[in-house]
Amino acid sequence: MITFLVILLIIWAAAAIVGFVVKGLLWLGFVGLILFVITALWLYFRGKRKEREAARD
Numbered sequence: 001m002i003t004f005l006v007i008l009l010i011i012w013a014a015a016a017i018v019g020f021v022v023k024g025l026l027w028l029g030f031v032g033l034i035l036f037v038i039t040a041l042w043l044y045f046r047g048k049r050k051e052r053e054a055a056r057d
Contacts, residue, residue, distance in 0.1 A: 012036035
């Protein structure tokens with residue numbers, strides 16, 4: 001699952017870069033940036049939850 005999320009992060013970053021480089025695709029840059037941030041936050045909080053569960057045991 002983590003591998004899949006890292007691949008998504010790479011795809012979102014590439015989409016953002018392409019969107020900001022190509023004038024007509026500026027919207028793609030913003031969408032890629034937003035999706036990158038959402039995926040990164042989800043991965044971060046998922047890891048924090050696993051740390052808390054491991055600390056309980």
